[in-house]
Amino acid sequence: MGGSSFGKIFRISTFGESHGKALGVIVDGCPAGLPLSEEDIQPYLERRRPGKNLKMTQRKEEDRVEILSGTFCGRTTGTPIALLVRNEDQRSKDYGAIAESFRPGHADYGFFSKYGFRDYRGGGRSSGRETLSRVAAGAIAKKLLQELHITVEAEVSELAGISLATSEGKEEADRRILSLRAEGDSAGGVVTCKVNGLCPGIGEPVFDKLDARLAQAVMSIGAVKAVEIGDGILVSRSLGSENNDAFFVEEDDELNKDSACLRLRKESNHSGGILGGMSDGAEIVLKASFKPTPSISKAQKTVKEDGEPITIEIKGRHDPTVVERACVVVEAMTAVVILDCLLENMSSKLENVKKIYGKEE
Template identity: 45%
Template sequence: MAGSNYGTAFRISTFGESHGPGLGVVIDGCPAGIDFDEDFIQAELARRKPGQSRLVTQRKENDGVQILSGVFEGKTTGTPIGMVIYNEDQRSKDYGHIFDKFRPSHADYTFQAKYGIRDYRGGGRSSARETAARVAAGAVAQLLLRKVGVEIKSYVSQVGNITLPQDYADLDLDLIESNDVRCPDPATAALMEEEILAVRKDGDTIGGVVTGLIRGVPPGWGEPVFDKLHAELGKAMLSINACKGFEYGSGFAGVTLRGSQHNDGFYQDEEGRVRTHTNRSGGIQGGISNGEDIYFRVAFKPVATIIQDQTSINEDGETVIVSGKGRHDPCVLPRAVPIVDNMAALVLADFCLRARSGQW
């Protein structure tokens, strides 16, 4: 499946299905000599794993990562890094009732149309469980980015109609992990949690927004025309399950401004660095980083599986009733935060290597 590869200089290839033996990733292009912090990689996987709170699916997976290659005595060797995460709590029988039915807003029909066959047990490669491999790879990318001072922090900024009243500059981002929602404002987080639990009680789901923030990217990362930095970030985010929208900088709100209001004026600070008075560009101009904070918003739809009866059709075109069973997220947002972090890391690690050369 060609769509399971990503990257130019820092390249990954993922494999595995939701209800198969496990999932994994091969990373090629990671430089030698990077400190390989396996505890950090495991911690990132723990942030994404199911069963971590009452707000998410109760599937119980430890998501323990096994390193197969590319690491020696705590450092990367420059050769391909292989990692695997074994599945432990598959309940494939939960999907027996939809073996020939197309669930509304799922990939069941489109996979059948494309391949003529599909894995109905949790959706196979279309399942959000696939993102575990990406998070493992993204954590390695974060280890590389540490070497050049790049930091990535994402958080939940909206659930349904409940929205954070502040932007990132007015928030204490150290509070992101202080609650199960991963919202850095405790009062707003409490309202979001209440909403998610109410939705779950109704057998329904709800969507929202994850805001991403990247600091420390120097000027000059990104390529003109087709490989623009924001275009690659958008591609990475839109590849995440349930993602329906991406905007960076002023985004869609910027259309209400005139150019005289929207432009970011330049100045030189006391240390001789080129800066901008405002940052409506979101740290990217002409597809290339300008040294300011990069910030973006990622919209996620309500999870397609609901514990309610829905009308659909089966493979023979007959009208059927589909009802969700098993263990599912009422809201993808809390577990999407580490996925956003690590997909951003994969993009930035790739552009970092394209912009740099030499020893690490």
């Protein structure tokens, strides 16, 4: 199987299946000297961990991470970092009834068509459980970004079509999700991720645009069906005079006093912090739209591998919505892209290279 690796300099490769012995990730390209322990990674896995409330799958996994390589005396060595999380609560028998049928909304048919057979136990590599590997890698990326005073934070902004901008909206959404769970149905939602503290000029102006790489990273999360930057689809309905963000310079801005490069500000942020494929110094705003969880207990029409039409009701423990647990996954993939682009940008100017090797005049 190809396509299990992502990134250029800060590169991650995930492995494992939902009902296999373990899942994990190899992180390559992390600079040496970063303080790192399991305790730095575990809080992020806790945010993604199942079984914490009735809005999540009741699969009981501790998701304890183990660092197998890449650190010494509590710091990264610059060599590949191997992270492992062992599966503890698989119930593969729950999937016996659908071993020969294609579940609607899942990757079953695609896997069967591509490889000639498939791991039907929870979806194998296409399971949402694969995302814990991304979260573990993202935790390392976020810790490194903190050294540069860059923050990446995501939150659920819409659930089951209900805005969570108010406490009333959150309560209504909770009631709706619990009601759908009782009905054997599911719902989608929107995660909004914001990056602050990023300098302008990060990203490439043609094929490797920062927004293009972010879109690829976030769209690679299984249930994501759309990604928006800034105003997103709303730009198609606006005028140029409305969509353009006016620039200005603050006279008392400390950043501009001793800087060789003028640091501009914007009166608005319709661009979502990215112009021409490069960061513009403003807050980066990304929205990811998640589809409803396809594993539902309602009766659904499908066919078996031999073409026989059947009706199935999916058993097992499934999320009535994946959005709340997927929030940290969006955060992780965004952090991986930002860090990768920052490392790549170090060679964009001769003066940067001279600084690294102590040859500045």
